[in-house]
Amino acid sequence: MSDSALNVLQNTFGFESFRGFQGEVIREVTEGRDALVLMPTGGGKSLCYQVPALVMAGTAIVVSPLIALMEDQISNLKQIGVRAESLHSGVSLEEQYRIEQELFTGHLDLLYVAPERLMTEMMQRKLDQVRVSLFAIDEAHCVSQWGHDFRPEYLQLSVLKTRFPNVPRIALTATADKRTRQEIIERLGLDQARVFVDSFNRANIFYRISQKKQGKQQLLRFLEKEHPEDSGIVYCLSRKRVEDTAAWLNAQGRKALPYHGGMTAYDRKNNQHRFLQEEGMIIVATLAFGMGIDKPDVRFVAHLDLPRSIEAYYQETGRAGRDGLPATAWMVYGLQDVMLLRQIQSNSMAAPEIQRIEQQKLEAMLSLCEVTGCRRQVLLEYFDEPLKEKCGNCDLCLEPVTTWDGTEAARKALSCVYRTGQMFGVSHLVDVLLGKETAKVSQFGHRQLTTFGIGSEFKQSEWRSVFRQLVARGFINVDVEGHGALKLNEKCRPLLKGNERLLLRQDRYEYATEKAARKTRSVDQGRVIIDDQDRPLWEAMRSRRKELAEEQGVPAYVILNDKTLYEMLKIKPTSLEALSHISGVGEYKLEKYGQTFVELISGFVVSVH
Incomplete structure (x- = not known):
């Protein structure tokens, strides 16, 4: 079984070997046992159920909370020749019938379903008639009633244990402290499941938090200095602030779109689609945005307002740099933010126990902001993962704060x-x-x-x-x-x-000294640096990728993500054999796009020599 899993990983997904405990999780599931997986965003969670889905007989059912998340994953899977579909409210009746026929005839490797649909008696009866290989419950923290992404329909998923007792279940999340972890186990009936906890350390993200003083101007200076052409997300607390900030960024010459719960479903979907498809696009959003975002090349996440908890902050900043390349988590906050969140909290109608927990979460968030040592140490300590040494990749490590x-x-x-x-x-x-x-x-x-x-x-x-x-x-x-x-x-x-x-801390609105700012730029925090001699080839590969993406109506990163492109730039493969060893190039992509990129690279290599 492990040989066939490794074959699938190498030939279908184009990766040489499993990372961390991926291989152990896959063995657990393929041998019919339950698992709970905690792995940071970009850590390769989806492979933990996608590989078993291709190794085991039958169809894997993936429970996912958002349509955008399903569509993004399916788009990626189809690019590597995997038979994947989804059933949700946006699927026409005709299309639904076709997908169900493929399910009944055993022609689907994975079927993505929203929890509401999966919990209907009709859907469960349909699954009684097919061979289900496994249930994957993605974004499992949605089961937590004091979490920031609570979905009541997730509470019903414990039914799967009794209704399909012989089908293994794997629950996955990127954010869960000890309390939420325990809640997932209890509410989903995973008491027999083996728990896998990966490191929460996103080493490629540079964390910077400053005091707020004309927040929008600070944001603009940050974008101009560090991310002049990059795609990213800006989070704000209110809908009005989202609209104002998006309009203001456009007036400053940056492409920006708003996203919040007060917009029509059509406008939200359209803006999200443009964010995924267009390069250099910035989305300005409330917390309503992001769970469905699988875009690997988000180079920065900025907060113009203070999040309510470290989980929320970690999850939102985790949308930066999913491809493992450098990215920045930038935030400004001020007295008004602190007072507003304190007010919201004391206005809470929640039960006393939940109010107490919310208060603890806010205290932890404020500690991260007001800390005088390393930010990453505080962040990881919160997730029970002490970091002995200072990280060297946050603002306070590069320029320690002055206290008085x-x-x-x-x-x-x-x-x-x-x-x-x-x-x-x-x-x-x-x-x-x-x-x-x-x-x-x-x-x-x-x-x-x-x-x-x-x-x-x-x-x-x-x-x-x-x-x-x-x-x-x-x-x-x-x-x-x-x-x-x-x-x-x-x-x-x-x-x-x-x-x-x-x-007390001495307040700092930007870097206090030009020396620290230069130090940041010299270690290229949050940015992918391309050498001048490589830039023409880099631009040519990006341009070719964009053409292929437009032909197929998919985001550019679905063809080849930036990390794969970056490796191609460094190694410059001039044969299909050489290209096949690049991470992220499996058999299907090699056959489909290999020749065009090999010819492009060869042309540049010849012209240089």
């Missing part, structure tokens, strides 16, 4: 909250500390307070930074009813009494 003793400043800020009656937001509190004679200060008689004007040693932006860090670290609560009024909590007592010292 903020004990006295924090005490002044907390005293000001107390003296003003815990009824005011940050702007007014900063005015009082700076001794500003505003109408509001006069109205409430705050000129007479002992805290009036005691903070003149700092600027307004510096006081806002102090308040942000106090809110982020939980010394101050944000009152929902009081329009963002700040209130003290128990945690601040030792600080006020002088029994605790507090180190």
